Amino acid sequence: MSTAIEEKVILPKKRMSFGQWFLALGWRHIIGLAVVVYSVFPILYILSVSFVKNSSVEGQTGLFRSFDLVNYVALFQDPNRPFGLWYINTLTIGVVTALGSVFLSTLAAYSFSRFRFRGRRAGLMSLILIQMFPSVLGLVAIFTILSEAGKVFPILGLSSSVGLIMAYMGGSLGTGTYLMYGFFNTVPKELDEAAKIDGATHTQIFYTIILPLVTPILAVNVLLSFIGITSDFVLASVVLSTPESLTLAVGLQQFVSDPFSKDWAMFCAGAILSAIPVVILFMYLQRYIVSGLTGGAVKG
Amino acid sequence: MKAEKQTAEMKQLDRIKRKSIKGLYDGGTPSLRGTIIKIVALGLLDAFAVFTAYLLLMKKQYVGVAGVLIVALVVSFLYLRRGGLPAKYLTPGILFLLVFQVYVVVFSGYISFTNFGSMHNSDQASAVNAIRLASYNQIDTDFDSYADSGQDNNQDGVADYVDAAGKVIVDASGNPVGPDASGAAPAGAVKVPYYTVSVVKDPAGVLGFIATETNMQADGSTTFGKTFVGTQEAPLTVTTEATDENGDGVADHLKGYTTLTDDAIGKIQEKVFDTKVLIAEGSSIFIRTEDGASAFQYKYQMLWNEAKQTFTRVSDGAIFKPSTDGFFHINGDLKAEKIDIGWVATIGTQNYEKIFSDTRLRGPLLKIISWTFIFAISSVVSTFIVGLALALLFNREDMRGKKLYRAFMILPYAFPGFLSAYVWKGLFNTDNGFINNVILNGNHIPWLTEEGWARLAVLLANLWLGFPYMFLISTGALQAIPAELTESALIDGATPWQQMRLIKFPLLMITLAPLLVSSFAYNFNNFTLIYLLTGGGPTDISAGDLDAGGTDILITFVYKIAFSTGHGRDYGLASAFSVLIFLFVGTISYLSFRRTRALEDLA
Incomplete structure (x- = not known):
C-alpha cells in the first residue's frame, strides 16, 4: 500500500509534454511573472526617474530613457535640505535605539523567564496591554515630556536625537520584551543551574551563557527594530524641527510636497539611497524574518 | 542513636541543598570586578541625579527634585542590597517604560478631561501675562x-x-x-x-x-x-x-x-x-x-487687577472674570464674550460628551469610523486573498525558480513603508503620474483628489504593501501542514478543491487567525500610509470647520485635531479619542490573545 502512495506522489516528476507542463506549472510561471512585474514596477519607476535630467521630469512616460547622476549629486549640495546629515541622523538614531532597546528588553525578558517573583504575571500582562496604546496618540505627552526635559538639559529636549532615542526606546520595550521572553523560554534552564553549581554569578550566567545562546535572535531583533525605527515618521516629525536634526522619513517629505517639479527626481534619488541599506538587510535576513513572522512579529 | 545521627545528617544535607537552591537565584558570590563596576555605575548615576536635582531646585521645581532623588535612592537601594535579582534586571526597562509608556497613557487620560490645546496651553498666571x-x-x-x-x-x-x-x-x-480745506485738523x-x-x-x-x-x-x-x-x-x-x-x-x-x-x-x-x-x-x-x-x-x-484677579477693558470698562472653562468671560458668564487666550482647566467629561453627542461632529465622525473599518477589513481581506493564492500557486515541490520569485515579491515589504507611501503618491498623480500617463494611456483619473478614487487608491497601494506579508505567512503555514494529511485525503479521493476547503484552510486558519487579527489592528491604526499618501484628503467640505477628509481614518483624524496647523489644536479632545481607540484596540487584542497560546505561556 505504501508503494502505491509513493508512485502517486512521484508521478508528476516524470518527463512531461509541453501541454502537460503548461497545465501543471507553466501557468503558474505566467502569473508569477505578472506578480513580479507588479511588485517591482513602482521601484523601477523611481529608479528610472532618479536618473532623469531635472529639466525633463514632467511628462516622463518611458522607463530609463536617460541616465544622469545629477539628482544624486544635487541631493548633497542643498544647505537648506542637508540630505547627508539626515542620512547620518537616521543611521545613528536607528543603531543606538535598536541596540539600546534590545539590550533593555533582553534584561527584562531574562528576569521574566528565569525568576519567579510576585507581580510577574501581572507585569507581563500589562506589558502586552500597555503597548496597545497607539503611539501616534501619545505624541502630546511625549512632546510635553521632551520640551520640559529640554528646559533642564537642552540635549534631551526637542530637535535633539538623544531625546528622540529615549522616546523610541521607551516605546519599543513592551513588544521587545515579550518577543525575547519567548526565546529565553526555549533555552533550557538546566544550563544556568549547572553554571550556578560551578560557582558562576548571575551576571556571568547572563552574559557568558545565555546571551551567546540567543545571539542570532538578538541580531535579528536589533535589525528589525532598526528597520522599524528608521521608517518612523510621526514621532520624529513632532519632535524634530530644525533642518539639521531631521531624519530621512521627515526630511524627504520636503521633496514630495510639490510633485513633479525638479524635487520629485531628487526625491526618487533620495528614496533609492535611503532604501538600499534597509532592503539589503531585509533580503539578507529573509529566512529569519519569515520564521519570526509566523511567531507573531508585525513589521511596523 | 544511629537513626538520630542519620536524621541530623539529613537535616544538614537538606539545609545545604535548600541553601544552594536558594543560592541559585539570589546571585551567588559577586566578583570583585562586578562589584567595582556596580559601584562606579551607581556613583555616576547618583552624581547625575544630584546634579539634576540641583538644576531643578534652581528652577524651583520641587516636585521634580523630590522625584529625581527618590528614583536615585530606590535604584541605589535595589542594586546595593543582596538578592532581589528580578528587580535588578527589570529596573532599567521599567524606568523607561514608566516615563514613555505608563506616564504617556496616564497623561493622555488626564488631558482628556481638560481643555488643553492651542488656546489653553499653560496655567492661569501665564495666560494673564500673555x-x-x-x-x-x-x-x-x-x-x-x-x-x-x-x-x-x-x-x-x-x-x-x-x-x-x-x-x-x-x-x-x-x-x-x-x-479740511483750511488745513485744520x-x-x-x-x-x-x-x-x-x-x-x-x-x-x-x-x-x-x-x-x-x-x-x-x-x-x-x-x-x-x-x-x-x-x-x-x-x-x-x-x-x-x-x-x-x-x-x-x-x-x-x-x-x-x-x-x-x-x-x-x-x-x-x-x-x-x-x-x-x-x-x-x-x-x-x-x-x-x-x-x-x-x-x-x-x-x-x-x-x-491683581487684587480682584480680573481684567478691565479700557474701551468700555467691561470686567472679565476667570471662568470654569479656562477663559476670562465678561462677569464670569460662560455665554458672554471672552478673551481668546485661556489656560488649562479641568472640564470633566466634556470632551467625551462632545464625541458622543456633538451633532456637528457626528456626521463626519460616523463617516470616518465606517471608513476606518472598511479600510482595515478590506486591506486584510484583499492582501490575504492575494497572498494565500500566491502561496498555493508556488507551493509545489517541482516548481523551479521559487526563490527568485520570492526575492522579487518580497521587495514591496522590504521597501521602507514611508517611502512607499510617497512613491505611490507620485504614481497616482493625476496629471503627471505614471499610472494615468503610461498604464492608463493618458487618462485623467482623479486619484487622490476625488473621494471614491482616493479610497480605491489607498486600498490599491496597501494591497501592494501588504500582500508579500500575507504570502510569507501563508507559505509558512502551508508548509507546516503535515504531508500525511494531504496524502490521506488524496487516497480518500478528495478533489484539490475539497482538500483545500476541508483540510488545508481550517488548519491554516488556526495558525493565521491571530496574525490576521493583528494585521487588522495594525491597519486600523495605519497612520503612515494614509497620512503620507493622501493626508486624509480630499478635504470634506461638508465637515465645516472640522479638518476631516475622504480617506481619513480615526487615527489621522485625531492627529489632525491635535496637531493640524490650520484649525487650532485641541489636545484634550484628541486625547479623549486616543483613550477610546486604546480601549477598542486593546480589547480586540486582548480577546485574540486569549484565544491563542500567548496567555498560556504566562502561567
Whole structure:
C-alpha cells in the first residue's frame, strides 16, 4: 500500500509534454511573472526617474530613457535640505535605539523567564496591554515630556536625537520584551543551574551563557527594530524641527510636497539611497524574518 | 542513636541543598570586578541625579527634585542590597517604560478631561501675562506716523489723525480723514507725541528712558519739545536738568541715571524692547521703543487687577472674570464674550460628551469610523486573498525558480513603508503620474483628489504593501501542514478543491487567525500610509470647520485635531479619542490573545 502512495506522489516528476507542463506549472510561471512585474514596477519607476535630467521630469512616460547622476549629486549640495546629515541622523538614531532597546528588553525578558517573583504575571500582562496604546496618540505627552526635559538639559529636549532615542526606546520595550521572553523560554534552564553549581554569578550566567545562546535572535531583533525605527515618521516629525536634526522619513517629505517639479527626481534619488541599506538587510535576513513572522512579529 | 545521627545528617544535607537552591537565584558570590563596576555605575548615576536635582531646585521645581532623588535612592537601594535579582534586571526597562509608556497613557487620560490645546496651553498666571502682552496697541495704527498736525508720514495720501482713544479718525466709509480745506485738523483729533529717547538705568538698575517730545515739520525738519524721564516703575515726569552730551541737540544724560551705549542696548535688546514707561500714574498709555532711539505711545486694552484677579477693558470698562472653562468671560458668564487666550482647566467629561453627542461632529465622525473599518477589513481581506493564492500557486515541490520569485515579491515589504507611501503618491498623480500617463494611456483619473478614487487608491497601494506579508505567512503555514494529511485525503479521493476547503484552510486558519487579527489592528491604526499618501484628503467640505477628509481614518483624524496647523489644536479632545481607540484596540487584542497560546505561556 505504501508503494502505491509513493508512485502517486512521484508521478508528476516524470518527463512531461509541453501541454502537460503548461497545465501543471507553466501557468503558474505566467502569473508569477505578472506578480513580479507588479511588485517591482513602482521601484523601477523611481529608479528610472532618479536618473532623469531635472529639466525633463514632467511628462516622463518611458522607463530609463536617460541616465544622469545629477539628482544624486544635487541631493548633497542643498544647505537648506542637508540630505547627508539626515542620512547620518537616521543611521545613528536607528543603531543606538535598536541596540539600546534590545539590550533593555533582553534584561527584562531574562528576569521574566528565569525568576519567579510576585507581580510577574501581572507585569507581563500589562506589558502586552500597555503597548496597545497607539503611539501616534501619545505624541502630546511625549512632546510635553521632551520640551520640559529640554528646559533642564537642552540635549534631551526637542530637535535633539538623544531625546528622540529615549522616546523610541521607551516605546519599543513592551513588544521587545515579550518577543525575547519567548526565546529565553526555549533555552533550557538546566544550563544556568549547572553554571550556578560551578560557582558562576548571575551576571556571568547572563552574559557568558545565555546571551551567546540567543545571539542570532538578538541580531535579528536589533535589525528589525532598526528597520522599524528608521521608517518612523510621526514621532520624529513632532519632535524634530530644525533642518539639521531631521531624519530621512521627515526630511524627504520636503521633496514630495510639490510633485513633479525638479524635487520629485531628487526625491526618487533620495528614496533609492535611503532604501538600499534597509532592503539589503531585509533580503539578507529573509529566512529569519519569515520564521519570526509566523511567531507573531508585525513589521511596523 | 544511629537513626538520630542519620536524621541530623539529613537535616544538614537538606539545609545545604535548600541553601544552594536558594543560592541559585539570589546571585551567588559577586566578583570583585562586578562589584567595582556596580559601584562606579551607581556613583555616576547618583552624581547625575544630584546634579539634576540641583538644576531643578534652581528652577524651583520641587516636585521634580523630590522625584529625581527618590528614583536615585530606590535604584541605589535595589542594586546595593543582596538578592532581589528580578528587580535588578527589570529596573532599567521599567524606568523607561514608566516615563514613555505608563506616564504617556496616564497623561493622555488626564488631558482628556481638560481643555488643553492651542488656546489653553499653560496655567492661569501665564495666560494673564500673555493677555497683558498681547492686548496693547500702538496709538495710531499707522506704524511710522505720529499724527501731529496733519502730516502724512506713511504716505498713503491722507494725513493721519487720531482721537483720544488712539484710533485713526476715519470717515463713514472707513478711510482716514485728512485736514479740511483750511488745513485744520478734524474734530476730536489729538496730538500724539513721538519721542526721541535715550535708554537709561536708574540708580537701582531699573530700565527707563530720557524722552524728548519730537515734532516733525512739513518741510522735513524737526523741532523738540519738553524732556521727560521715567522708568518701568516710575511714570514720565518733566525734567529740565537733562543735558546733551553727544551734541545731537537732544538731551541724553541726567544726573543719577546711567545712559546705555548702543552696544549695551544690543546685549539686552529683548529687555529694552519690553520696557514700558507709563505717561502718567494710573494711565493706560505707555511709551515703548523698538530701536533704542525713538519711542511711540501705546495703549493697554486690558488692565489687570491683581487684587480682584480680573481684567478691565479700557474701551468700555467691561470686567472679565476667570471662568470654569479656562477663559476670562465678561462677569464670569460662560455665554458672554471672552478673551481668546485661556489656560488649562479641568472640564470633566466634556470632551467625551462632545464625541458622543456633538451633532456637528457626528456626521463626519460616523463617516470616518465606517471608513476606518472598511479600510482595515478590506486591506486584510484583499492582501490575504492575494497572498494565500500566491502561496498555493508556488507551493509545489517541482516548481523551479521559487526563490527568485520570492526575492522579487518580497521587495514591496522590504521597501521602507514611508517611502512607499510617497512613491505611490507620485504614481497616482493625476496629471503627471505614471499610472494615468503610461498604464492608463493618458487618462485623467482623479486619484487622490476625488473621494471614491482616493479610497480605491489607498486600498490599491496597501494591497501592494501588504500582500508579500500575507504570502510569507501563508507559505509558512502551508508548509507546516503535515504531508500525511494531504496524502490521506488524496487516497480518500478528495478533489484539490475539497482538500483545500476541508483540510488545508481550517488548519491554516488556526495558525493565521491571530496574525490576521493583528494585521487588522495594525491597519486600523495605519497612520503612515494614509497620512503620507493622501493626508486624509480630499478635504470634506461638508465637515465645516472640522479638518476631516475622504480617506481619513480615526487615527489621522485625531492627529489632525491635535496637531493640524490650520484649525487650532485641541489636545484634550484628541486625547479623549486616543483613550477610546486604546480601549477598542486593546480589547480586540486582548480577546485574540486569549484565544491563542500567548496567555498560556504566562502561567
